[in-house]
Structures are given as structure tokens and as C-alpha cells.
Amino acid sequence: MDDTHAFLTARILHDKQAVTYRLLSREMGMHVDDAKAALGRFAEAEQVSVIYAVHDLHHVFVVPASELESTLAQLSNGKKQVYALQPVGTSYDPAMLACVNRALVYDEAYAAHRHAGLGAFGAIQKDEEVRAPRPPSSTSKRRKVMKRIRTKNEKGYTVFQDIETINSSSSSSTFEIAFQGVA
Incomplete structure (x- = not known):
């Protein structure tokens, strides 16, 4: 028994x-x-x-x-x-x-x-090793810059154009994204 x-x-x-x-x-x-x-x-x-x-x-x-x-x-x-x-x-x-x-x-x-x-x-557990946190990547140092520009559209109306610029300190490239809004 x-x-x-x-x-x-x-x-x-x-x-x-x-x-x-x-x-x-x-x-x-x-x-x-x-x-x-x-x-x-x-x-x-x-x-x-x-x-x-x-x-x-x-x-x-x-x-x-x-x-x-x-x-x-x-x-x-x-x-x-x-x-x-x-x-x-x-x-x-x-x-x-x-x-x-x-x-x-x-x-x-x-x-x-x-x-x-x-x-x-009785559960199987994974032995985790303690790891140091990763250093921040170069993309984390990007900065957004917003500019508002007054322009005229094809019909002659005054419109505001928002330009979003993303500057990265690791590279000299700058990306621009334009958003149009009617004034």
C-alpha cells in the first residue's frame, strides 16, 4: 500500500x-x-x-x-x-x-x-539571470520641432501649414512632415 x-x-x-x-x-x-x-x-x-x-x-x-x-x-x-x-x-x-x-x-x-x-x-520555472538595462539607443535622442507657417493655397486663401521636424542628434538627417490647415 x-x-x-x-x-x-x-x-x-x-x-x-x-x-x-x-x-x-x-x-x-x-x-x-x-x-x-x-x-x-x-x-x-x-x-x-x-x-x-x-x-x-x-x-x-x-x-x-x-x-x-x-x-x-x-x-x-x-x-x-x-x-x-x-x-x-x-x-x-x-x-x-x-x-x-x-x-x-x-x-x-x-x-x-x-x-x-x-x-x-512542481511548476517548471525559468531561471532568469539579472541583466543590466540596455543603454538608450540613438533613436531615443530624437526631438520633434513644430513650426507653423502662413501660406496661400491654390485658391488664394491664407492657410496655416504645420511642419513637424524630427531632428536626430546621431545623424544629420532631418525629416519633415507637413500638415495643412485652413485659417
């Missing part, structure tokens, strides 16, 4: 408490997919009530085993996975399952893992 089986036996059969895959993952320090598989193996070996998460592209349902087939029939491409296990004879209560996951927030061991960072939960 491995540690996972012993934990599930103690928690479900002796303490009469529900265990979700998330709780098992946190308590045993395993990946959530491994926790779901462990719950499935335990459900096959022991007499417990199984609660499934059934999902398709747009919907997710958490249902007891008694409603599994009808829920899968409603979905066109439904998939199932073991969500939680609870003692036999316990009625399905979604609020109770929420309390199981909510209890993780107040668990001191879980809080210590959470403060240690994602690496404590």
Missing part, C-alpha cells in the same frame, strides 16, 4: 471526509493529473462514492456517478474525469466540495508552499 492509498483510506474511509483531486495533489505533492488517476484507482479498489467533472468545449458539470450517463448524453463531445471521492452513503453536496477546496486556503502547510512560489507545486 503506497502513501497515496493510505492517505485516501484515512481521509475518506476513517475520517468520513471528501477528497478532491486538488486536495490530494497538494497534500501528496503530486501533479493534478496524477492525483486524478490516483482517485480513479482508489475508486475501483474501494467502495466509495465518485463525483465526476464532465466537460465539453463550452460546459463543465460536476455530477455524482448516478447522473453521469444522463449528463454525458446531453453533451455532444463530453469527456469525464474523477473530480472527488466521498464516503458511501454521503449525499452529493456541491457546497461541501467547495468547502474542501476552500479549506486549502487556511491550511498552514499549503500556505507555506504558496509563499515558496510555484516551484513548490
Whole structure:
């Protein structure tokens, strides 16, 4: 009997408490997919009530085993996975399952893992090296100069022309963009 089986036996059969895959993952320090598989193996070996998460592209349902087939029939491409296990004879209560996951927030061991960072939960993290900031490029020293010139257009009206000049200190080139406005 491995540690996972012993934990599930103690928690479900002796303490009469529900265990979700998330709780098992946190308590045993395993990946959530491994926790779901462990719950499935335990459900096959022991007499417990199984609660499934059934999902398709747009919907997710958490249902007891008694409603599994009808829920899968409603979905066109439904998939199932073991969500939680609870003692036999316990009625399905979604609020109770929420309390199981909510209890993780107040668990001191879980809080210590959470403060240690994602690496404590088995997440792969990239080792970032501390780099000095890049020196500013020569294009960052560009300066805009706006000039307003009064000219006459082809009809003889006086118009103002805004000329935007961008000067760059690294090069001697100057770009001019003209905007026309009627006075």
C-alpha cells in the first residue's frame, strides 16, 4: 500500500471526509493529473462514492456517478474525469466540495508552499539571470520641432501649414512632415 492509498483510506474511509483531486495533489505533492488517476484507482479498489467533472468545449458539470450517463448524453463531445471521492452513503453536496477546496486556503502547510512560489507545486520555472538595462539607443535622442507657417493655397486663401521636424542628434538627417490647415 503506497502513501497515496493510505492517505485516501484515512481521509475518506476513517475520517468520513471528501477528497478532491486538488486536495490530494497538494497534500501528496503530486501533479493534478496524477492525483486524478490516483482517485480513479482508489475508486475501483474501494467502495466509495465518485463525483465526476464532465466537460465539453463550452460546459463543465460536476455530477455524482448516478447522473453521469444522463449528463454525458446531453453533451455532444463530453469527456469525464474523477473530480472527488466521498464516503458511501454521503449525499452529493456541491457546497461541501467547495468547502474542501476552500479549506486549502487556511491550511498552514499549503500556505507555506504558496509563499515558496510555484516551484513548490512542481511548476517548471525559468531561471532568469539579472541583466543590466540596455543603454538608450540613438533613436531615443530624437526631438520633434513644430513650426507653423502662413501660406496661400491654390485658391488664394491664407492657410496655416504645420511642419513637424524630427531632428536626430546621431545623424544629420532631418525629416519633415507637413500638415495643412485652413485659417
